[in-house]
Amino acid sequence: QEAAVNRAIHNEARARLVAVEARWLSKATQPVRIIQEAARQAAVDAVGNTVIRDLRPDQYAAAEARASRDAIEAARGADTKRLRDRYGADATREQIMLQAKRQQLYQNALATEAQKADDAIQKGLKYLRRVLRDSNRKRMGADAADQISAILDNFSLVPMTRSQREKVRALRDWLATNAENGLMLDVDPALADAANRKNYVEMTVTEFNDLIDSVKQIEYNGKHEAEIRLGKEKAIFAEKRDEITANMEQVAEKRGRKVRKELGDEDRKWMNTIASWDASQQTIGSITYLLDGGQRDGPLSRYLVATANDAGNQESEDTARITEIVNNILDPIAKKGGFSAKKITFPQIGEALSLRNRMVIALNYGNQSNIDRLLAGEGWSEETVQQIIATLTEEELNAVQALWDVMSSFKDRVAEKSRRLTGKEPRWIDPKPFTIRSSDGKIVQMRGGYYPAKYNPLRSIGARVAEVAEDADRMRREAFTASTTSRSFEKNRSDRPPQGQVLTREFTGLYAGLKEVIHDLAWHDWSIAANRLLRDKDFQRIIKERYGNQTYTAIKDWVDTVVVGDRTKHDPFEMFAVYARRNVSAAAMGLRLMTAAIQPTGVFPAMSRNGIRSMVRAAAEFGYAPLQSTRNAVERSKFMENRNRTRFRDLNEIRNVVQEESALSRVQKKYLSSAYVLVSFVQGVVDTITWMSAYSNSIAAGKSEQDAIFIADQTVIDTQGSGRLQDLSRAMRGGEKQSAYAKLFTSFYQYSNTMYALATTQVRTAPNYGKMTKDLVLILTVGALVEEMIRHALKPSADEEPEDMMKKLVGNQIDFVIGLPFGLREFRGVGAWMMDTKGGGLEYRGPSGLRMVSDVNRA
Structure with missing residues (x-):
């Protein structure tokens, strides 16, 4: 409210009036706008060099009011000690009036510019807090977003009191002093990072404006490059689309396929039925061969x-490679008695766990997110989990670490794809290293790793409901928008584990998680290109008019099925x-x-x-x-x-x-x-x-x-x-x-x-x-x-x-x-x-x- 009052008072008309009074008193010959602009420029420089924490427009407004009162008192002939102390003992009444008016003009300009700066700072803070949102990252591209993120990592945009700033400054100085003395302290990285960040109120107005300008320049360049890239992609797609539709139109004309009318009459429904029956037996190869007029490379x-063949080949190749790696990890253990044998009874939980159960529990102990879900679901203590893991041999523990490494081997490819398509990397789950003594007496260093959190539907409240809801949501997307691959490994996990959800003790997470990430890496890009063509109005029109809706439906159903993958449920x-x-x-x-x-x-x-x-x-x-x-x-x-x-x-x-x-x-x-x-x-x-x-x-x-x-x-x-x-x-x-x-x-x-x-x-x-x-x-x-x-x-x-x-x-x-x-x-x-x-x-x-x-x- 106070800011709104300041904006209303310190307007252009008020500043011009004060400038006119100052010009009259000084008997100056230059235009009023020159005097007014000089005062404004001086105020801009002064405000720009002001630290944000000291930027207070109300102080300038108060100083302006004091100068105005001084000019009025001097005009009345008042000869007070306050005026002599402020403007000089030898100053005449006219000189005091002139200095007071000049001071009023300058403070008016300072109040105006300070209020503008404060408004710009608040607007800039909102901008900086939103510039890296997901939708904007995607538009500017991952490289530009990374540059902006690297810049903003040096600053804190959270308002802090003077006491809080002093504590942070003291911590920063203390850490720096200890580092100079060679003393490396075990301080929480998040706390140290916060201490090394400069709070925005410690910046000058000019520094803050430069920060905003730099971020906006990077954002603009990123979006401009993205627009150029997107424009090229659209142009390439339009060229391919035009080639496809023109060839289909030409083939249809050559084959005498006339534009179809709707076959909705009762006496012609059987034609639609036969067409649908025939389309259901055609492979995508036969459909495209027909639409391309007998050209296998149409x-x-x-x-x-x-492109689908390339994606399928990549999926098959990755599947074969990973299957062989995992088989080489697990097969030696399987040959020594199998994963269902070697059951050990644990009195603290009242259950006997097989080797398979214990290895899966160990796999869920590789990161804090899975640990929280494991403990919350089973109701165990972390000590109990460690006792279970300690029953594994060194070979079995090394196999657990090797499986974590297999899961993490896709990280770079997932990151590259995500950065290219969304402008950011997924929120990775950090591994949690730990050391444990194996059942054969060896000290084993475990680096930890990611493992999919898969729940036991028979023991988890709402797990089956969530599964059904996910399937329903997928079917809704396929019906009304475009199908896409499943990417549960890219979804952000809640920091709070779900209640009543118990992690499975089977290797379901291993092969289901690997299958999902392999399928996504192979088909995600292809699904975008395929759905772009299916959504194109010209493509839809030609197929439906010349070959019937059944042919279009067959292609769309094929795309949806391939993108989703084999549904083994x-x-x-x-x-x-x-x-x-x-x-x-x-x-x-x-x-x-x-x-x-x-x-x-x-x-x-x-x-x-x-x-x-x-x-x-x-x-x-x-x-x-x-x-x-x-x-x-x-x-x-x-x-x-x-x-x-x-x-x-x-x-x-x-x-x-x-x-x-x-x-x-x-x-x-x-x-x-x-x-x-x-x-x-x-x-x-x-x-x-x-x-x-x-x-x-x-x-x-x-x-x-x-x-x-x-x-x-x-x-x-x-x-x-x-x-x-x-x-x-x-x-x-x-x-x-x-x-x-x-x-x-x-x-x-x-x-x-x-x-x-x-x-x-x-x-x-x-x-x-x-x-x-x-x-x-x-x-x-x-x-x-x-x-x-x-x-x-x-x-x-x-x-x-x-x-x-x-x-x-x-x-x-x-x-x-x-x-x-x-x-x-x-x-x-x-x-x-x-x-x-x-x-x-x-x-x-x-x-x-x-x-x-x-x-x-x-x-």
């Missing part, structure tokens, strides 16, 4: 699919389906010579893309030097390297190491590890030949090395299939929610789905009927006929007549085609029934994923 394929209702289809394919196809023998038929679908001659040349080249050919493909292509990897393909392998295994489960694991060896070997030959053919064709066509590798990779995926989540159709993924029950119908369906997508795409993109017919024969007929011949050769029937053989070939051809579309494949057997090759009616045994149930019934 604009849309390069923008979405090629299942409701209790779904667990039956999960267990029912587990290992069904291994039981049906594992270690079977017949399954391996028919794998070479995959070369025929590849001929529809690469051409017959090219495939024959590639096969001949491979046959001449198989090892060198495979090595060349693997060295050039990360996809082929990951596809040929036999171990460390999934972080779930860590789960297999640390979980308790019975003798039966160990036998089962050995069987599963070798079940597909023969099949994988033969399929690897087909993959390599297909890759070599596509790569050679692209190089011969003048494509760049990078484009040739992408085309070759995608040709293998399109013609041979791929089990990666990003390469599956919506039907194979189990729908939007990746339903376990929906997946019961897709066991053994991947190859059929690949052939369906390939056949329908080749039909829709073939330049003429001749090419279309040749492709369909290669995809649907030749492979099926050769497969049946191989089966007949390996399992001949002595009493089979040529006529029966012909009927069987025709029946199998019919069944092969019927088995391609999802849903219709449940009617496989119609061909055999029509040809009467099995001597009876149709026998439906349920979904392929429930083969276990049908086999039990038959037994």
